[in-house]
Every structure is written in C-alpha cells, then in structure tokens.
Amino acid sequence: MSSGDVWILGITMTKFGKRPDVETDELAAEAALGALKDGGVTMADMQVLAAGNLFGSGIGQKLQKQIGQTGIPVFNVANACATGATALRTVMMAIKAGEADMGLAVGVEKLSGAGLLGGGPASFDTQTWTPRGTDGAVMDLDGRVGTAGMPGTFAQIGMEYGHKYGGVSFELFARISEKNHAHSTLNPLAAYSKAMPLEMIMNDIMIAYPNTRPMCSANCDGAAAAVLVSDAKLKTLDPDQRRRAVKVSASVLTSDPYEEGCQVLPNVNTLTRRAAQQAYDAAGVSPSDLDLVELHDCFATAELVHYDNLMLCPEGGAVDFFESGAPFRDGSTPVNVSGGLQSKGHPISATGIANVWEIAHHLRGEAGPRQIEGARVGLAHVIGLGSACGIHILEKAS
Amino acid sequence: MASVPVVRALALEPEPHLVAQECTACAARFFGRRAACASCFCETFRDADVPTDGEIVAFTIVAFAMPGVAVPYVAATVDCGGTTVQANIVGVEPTPEHVHLGQKVRLTTYPLGTDSHGTEAIGFAFTPIGA
Ligand SMILES: [Zn+2]
Numbered sequence: 346m347s348s349g350d351v352w353i354l355g356i357t358m359t360k361f362g363k364r365p366d367v368e369t370d371e372l373a374a375e376a377a378l379g380a381l382k383d384g385g386v387t388m389a390d391m392q393v394l395a396a397g398n399l400f401g402s403g404i405g406q407k408l409q410k411q412i413g414q415t416g417i418p419v420f421n422v423a424n425a426c427a428t429g430a431t432a433l434r435t436v437m438m439a440i441k442a443g444e445a446d447m448g449l450a451v452g453v454e455k456l457s458g459a460g461l462l463g464g465g466p467a468s469f470d471t472q473t474w475t476p477r478g479t480d481g482a483v484m485d486l487d488g489r490v491g492t493a494g495m496p497g498t499f500a501q502i503g504m505e506y507g508h509k510y511g512g513v514s515f516e517l518f519a520r521i522s523e524k525n526h527a528h529s530t531l532n533p534l535a536a537y538s539k540a541m542p543l544e545m546i547m548n549d550i551m552i553a554y555p556n557t558r559p560m561c562s563a564n565c566d567g568a569a570a571a572v573l574v575s576d577a578k579l580k581t582l583d584p585d586q587r588r589r590a591v592k593v594s595a596s597v598l599t600s601d602p603y604e605e606g607c608q609v610l611p612n613v614n615t616l617t618r619r620a621a622q623q624a625y626d627a628a629g630v631s632p633s634d635l636d637l638v639e640l641h642d643c644f645a646t647a648e649l650v651h652y653d654n655l656m657l658c659p660e661g662g663a664v665d666f667f668e669s670g671a672p673f674r675d676g677s678t679p680v681n682v683s684g685g686l687q688s689k690g691h692p693i694s695a696t697g698i699a700n701v702w703e704i705a706h707h708l709r710g711e712a713g714p715r716q717i718e719g720a721r722v723g724l725a726h727v728i729g730l731g732s733a734c735g736i737h738i739l740e741k742a743s
Numbered sequence: 744m745a746s747v748p749v750v751r752a753l754a755l756e757p758e759p760h761l762v763a764q765e766c767t768a769c770a771a772r773f774f775g776r777r778a779a780c781a782s783c784f785c786e787t788f789r790d791a792d793v794p795t796d797g798e799i800v801a802f803t804i805v806a807f808a809m810p811g812v813a814v815p816y817v818a819a820t821v822d823c824g825g826t827t828v829q830a831n832i833v834g835v836e837p838t839p840e841h842v843h844l845g846q847k848v849r850l851t852t853y854p855l856g857t858d859s860h861g862t863e864a865i866g867f868a869f870t871p872i873g874a
Contacts, residue, residue, distance in 0.1 A: 472859045474747045477773040481751025483864050488812030489855060490749065490866065491829035497818050499802035505820065508844040515839065551815075554804035554839060587859050608773060608829030610820040612803060650803040714871050 351440050352590040353739070354447070354574040355384020358699040361392075361567035361690035362455045362536040369401055370402075373453035374411035376568035376695070382450065384572040385491035385586045387740060388413030389498025389570070392445035393514040395420040397428035397452045397694035408451060426643065428452055429697025430727045430735025431599065433653065436573045437596045446578035453568035454692035454697075457650045467471040492646070495730065496553035496561055496644065500609055503555070503646025512664035519546045519600040521667060522560040522645040522687055528674055536614070536690030560645035560687060567692035569699040588742065594628035594722075595738040600731075613728050617654035620734040624724070625656075628738040632656045635678055637707055639686035641698035642685040643729045652680070655726060655736075679717055682707075701727040701737050708741040749855055750825060758795075759777050759852045763869070767790035771827050772868070781802040795850035797823035797869065802844070817842050821869055823850075825829050827862035847872045 357379030364372055364413050373396065379385055382503075394417055398404035405419035418439075424431040429452030469475075474483040475654065487493035502555035507513030526541040541559055549557040574582075577588055588672060601607055601616040625631060642648035657678050658666035666672065673678035681705040685687045686696065704723035706712045721741045728734045749754055752774045754762050762770035767799035768785035772793075779786045817832040819842075825838060836842045847870035855864040 400850075470858075471856075473865050474858045474862055476747070476751060479777075481775070482746055483749055483778065484855065485748070485809070486813075488808040488818075489831065490804065490817060490868075491831060492808075492818035494805065494808075496807075497803040497805045501801035501818070503780055504803065504844060505801035549803070551806050553806065554815075603771065605771065605825070606820070608781070608820075608828045609829045 348576045350576040351437050351572050351593045351596070352576065352579050353571055353593060353701070354586060354590055355380040355382070355386065355572040355580065355707055356570070356702045356705050357383050358534060358569035358695065358700070358702045358722060359567050360534045361565050361692060364455065364566040365367050365457070369398060369453055369455050370404065370407040370682070372409050372455065372566060372568045373398070373408045373451050376453065376570035377412055378447060378453050380570035380572050385583065386447065386572060388415055388449050391449045392435055393418055393439040395422055395432040395446035395448070395450045395512055397422045397432045397496060399423055399425070399693045399706060400454060400456070404453060425727035425731050426641065426693055427598070427727045427733035427735045428694040431697065431733065431738065433571060433573070433698060433701065433737065434596050434598045434735060435595065440573055440575050441669070446575040448573050449570060450566065450573065450698060451570040452694035452697060454694045455566045457566050457691055458564070458566040469492040469627055492728065492737025493555070494553070497554055498611060498730065499644035499647050500553045502613055503644070503649055505610065506527055506650045506663065510661040510664070515547065515669070516663065518555050518560060518645040518649065519557070521624070521648050524544050524547040524673055524686040525681050525687045526559065527640060528682050529688035532689060535684045535688050536563050537688045538684065539700055556644045556646055560655055562643045562686035562691035563688065565688060565690035565692055567695045567699065569695040569702055571698055571701060577622060588708055590742050591708050592740040592742060593737060594630065595624035595741045597624045597627065597736045599623070599734045605614040611730055611732055613648060613710050613730070614654050616654070616732055616734045617651060617728060618725065621655045623737040624738050628740070630722055630738060632678070634722050635724050637679045637682055637704065637717045637723045638726070639681055639703050639723070640681060640726040641680055642687055643691060645687065648680070648685070651726065655724065674715070674717065682715055697735055700727065701739065704739045708739055745856050746865050749866040753800070755810055757849060761793040761794050761850070763791045763793050764788040764869065771809065790863060793826045793828065794824035796872065797821040797828065797848055799832070799842070799844060799846045799848060800829065802832065804842070813853060819869065821848060831836055831868040832870065833868040
C-alpha cells in the first residue's frame with residue numbers, strides 16, 4: 346500500500362562562494378549529478394525536471410544538455426527568492442498528481458560581484474517629464490519616494506515589528522547576525538565561515554539602517570538539487586536508498602493575501618504565517634516538535650519577524666525568543682545552524698533547495714561537527730519578495 | 744513656472760495632498776491604476792483624499808542609491824489615518840537619533856528638477872511636525 350507520501354531520495358548543494366571556473370549550466374549540473382548519485386539513480390529514472398535560475402532563462406533545457414536529454418517535461422520556474430522551493434514544489438505536485446514517480450528539482454545562481462539587488466532599471470524622459478506606468482511617475486521613484494531596494498525594505502519590515510511589539514534595537518539585530526556568523530564556522534560549504542564579533546558587525550559599513558553589510562545576505566554562486574520519489578516507487582528501491590530517504594511531510598507555497606498597506610510596504614508576515622499553519626497541519630507536527638529550522642534570513646531584520654511568523658514563539662514574542670537563547674545551536678529550536686543566508690550565502694534560486702538539504706543532512710545524521718543530535722523533524726522556509734513563501738517540513742524515515 | 748507631480752497620486756491644488764484610488768465596494772485604497780480591487784475584485788474606484796498628517800510605523804536610513812539620489816536618506820512607511828504611504832522623511836538629520844518609530848510627520852513637497860521646457864517636477868515627502 347502506498348501512503349501517497351513523497352520522499353527526498355537524493356539531495357545535494359555545491360559549495361557556495363565564488364565559482365568563476367564554471368558556467369551557470371555547469372554549476373547546475375554539478376548539483377544535479379550530485380543529487381542523482383546521492384539517490385543512486387540516473388537521468389533515465391527522472392520523469393520530470395523543474396529548474397530555476399532567476400538571472401537566466403531556460404536553465405532546465407541547458408542543464409539537460411549537460412547531463413542527459415531524455416525528452417521529459419521541463420518546467421523552468423521563477424518565483425524570486427522562493428524559486429528553489431517552487432522547483433521542489435513543482436516536482437512534488439507532479440508526483441502527487443500521479444504523473445511521475447520520480448523527478449529532479451534544481452536551483453542555480455551566479456551572483457558573485459552582483460552588488461546589492463533591488464530597484465529595477467527604468468528609462469524616463471528627462472527632456473520632457475512624461476507620466477508613465479500605473480503610477481503615472483515622471484522619474485524613477487526609488488530613493489525619491491521611499492526605497493524600492495531589498496535592504497531598505499527588509500530593514501523596515503524589522504522596524505515595523507519593533508513598532509508593533511517593542512524591544513528591537515540596532516544591537517539586537519546585530520546579535521542575530523552574530524549568531525548566524527558563529528554557526529557558519531561549522532559549515533564547510535558556506536561562502537563565509539568566519540565568526541564575527543558583535544562590534545565588528547555593528548561597525549561595518551551601514552547598508553540600510555539597521556542592517557550593516559554582514560547583516561545582509563551574501564551574494565555568491567551556488568546550486569542545489571533534489572531527487573524526489575513517490576512512496577510506492579521508494580518501496581521498490583534498495584534498503585540503502587530507503588534508509589537515507591527523508592520524508593517530505595509538508596510542501597506549501599503561498600502568496601500574500603490582500604491587507605491594507607501590503608502594496609506599499611511588502612507584508613512578509615501573513616503569507617509566511619499561513620504557509621506555516623498549512624505546513625504544520627499537513628505534517629501533523631507543532632512548532633515545538635521541530636529539532637531545527639532553516640529560515641529566510643535575507644537580512645538580520647527578517648530573521649526576527651520569522652521567529653514569530655513560523656510560530657516558534659507566541660505572537661509578539663520574537664525578541665524574548667531570541668533573548669532566551671532558543672535559536673542558537675544549543676538552544677531549544679536551533680535556527681540557521683548552516684550560518685543562514687548572511688554567511689552561507691544566497692545564490693537566489695539555489696537557496697530554497699539548499700536549506701532543505703541542510704535539514705535533510707541533519708535528519709540523516711550526516712552533518713558532522715554541526716550535527717544537531719537526534720534530529721528527527723525540521724522546517725525549511727524561504728520567502729521571495731512580491732511575495733511567495735515556500736515551506737517544507739521534513740522527517741527522518743522511521 | 745509650470746509644474747508636474749512626480750506621481751499621479753500627488754495633487755498639488757488647493758494644498759498638496761495624496762489621492763488614493765478607493766474601491767467603491769470595500770474602501771480598500773490603492774496608489775496608481777488597478778483593473779480591479781485586490782481585496783474584493785470590484786472594478787470601480789473613486790478618488791479619496793489621504794490625510795496629510797501621519798505617524799512613522801517603520802523607517803530605514805539608506806546609504807547606497809542610484810546616481811542622482813543623495814545619500815543617506817530616510818525612507819519610511821507612514822500611517823496616514825489608516826492609509827499606508829511610503830515616502831522619504833526630509834527636514835531632519837538622517838540619523839537614528841533624529842528619526843524614530845511613532846514620530847508624527849506631515850506631508851511636504853519639494854522640487855525634483857526641471858525639464859528642457861522649464862517644467863518643474865514636484866516630489867513629496869514627510870517632515871516631522873514641530874521640527
Ligand atoms: Zn474592494
């Protein structure tokens with residue numbers, strides 16, 4: 346009897362960092378071949394491929410030309426920083442729908458030296474002011490009517506939480522970053538794996554108050570890939586493959602429902618809270634069951650609000666949750682033991698699979714010096730501004 | 744001198760203020776054209792004047808920007824009597840000591856440059872009340 350569950354059979358992430366030696370499709374191939382080998386399967390076993398590369402196009406087919414063209418359907422997906430999670434979700438849906446019993450999800454990005462992202466290009470007529478677009482703007486509004494950039498947007502998201510519940514400060518946000526940089530020292534695949542003292546973080550270059558440079562996600566190159574398999578198919582595989590399989594107990598994707606102000610300052614809270622609730626319900630687990638969490642700390646200010654959105658603490662209790670030591674690797678709910686996006690790095694489309702890899706790595710008991718002992722259940726969260734939220738809850742095979 | 748607002752939502756007469764597109768069914772407010780209300784899908788809107796006084800509910804001080812934008816500048820989210828507005832905060836030193844959450848602010852306008860026909864673009868921002 347098949348349970349209808351979907352499992353991760355193979356999963357991998359490349360080393361994050363600078364990879365001038367390879368092209369984007371080659372980096373994707375490195376991750377994809379790694380995931381296939383990890384699962385003990387080949388492209389001949391894949392019946393669907395979903396791939397994401399936000400700063401390129403047609404990565405799925407380019408990847409096939411690197412590792413195997415078998416004629417299977419390819420979905421090229423793009424969902425901002427949730428692109429990797431969306432690729433996973435796409436393969437999940439194909440398997441759940443019964444159209445495939447095995448599929449490959451891949452996310453890749455080459456971002457080294459890309460600088461800070463945000464505020465799209467625009468061309469305005471400076472000779473004759475001419476209202477353009479739905480806003481009837483005569484010039485680029487970024488920096489003139491508020492900020493359109495990611496650093497300033499996520500800075501405000503953290504400050505808004507402070508306005509609502511109190512207790513936030515520049516130092517508090519910097520200490521969250523200090524935690525993640527400390528965690529990264531145990532992660533050999535992180536782009537940056539140096540501990541940073543609090544003073545160094547606070548005295549670094551201010552990007553958008555209250556986030557200094559080390560409090561922002563690190564642009565880098567990287568890829569991650571996963572092979573998903575149906576419960577029925579898994580039962581036909583070797584005991585060794587079955588033993589390392591990780592159950593996907595919940596796979597959820599949400600967008601933001603309308604609320605006052607959400608088109609002015611993006612609301613990353615409601616869609617995350619909804620995704621979390623749906624994921625907990627689907628998996629039949631509660632936040633207190635989680636042995637570790639990888640959440641989308643694209644900026645230190647973002648990590649704070651997601652403690653609350655993922656219901657790791659009572660509503661309004663994110664500051665107390667952090668102060669209690671809970672999200673540190675020796676705490677009750679370790680958060681971002683990989684080092685998070687601030688130190689591990691954030692190659693956009695790879696992120697939503699790399700954080701699932703991190704959880705799976707611990708559930709398999711293969712995380713070496715940074716292993717969270719006895720980890721059985723974990724949650725991986727990403728958010729793409731606009732917005733899209735992806736949450737996966739994973740469980741160790743029992 | 745002829746002038747033009749930086750965005751259509753900025754009305755310069757009789758006194759500068761923002762005009763939102765308000766859904767005729769549920770009163771949700773939007774800045775800029777919408778095909779239908781994102782909240783209730785109603786397809787008709789009316790103009791609604793937004794109060795010019797508000798309170799800072801979130802802010803940041805941005806240190807890097809595209810050419811032509813002076814840094815650092817304060818960007819903020821302002822609650823204007825229940826309508827959320829995004830704008831810069833001007834008339835105050837751009838430091839965390841001078842800008843704070845809950846600060847009361849008021850709409851103001853300022854010139855953003857003149858085109859080759861001599862038309863001046865008028866921008867809007869908020870400035871602390873009593874500052
Ligand atoms: Zn409506």
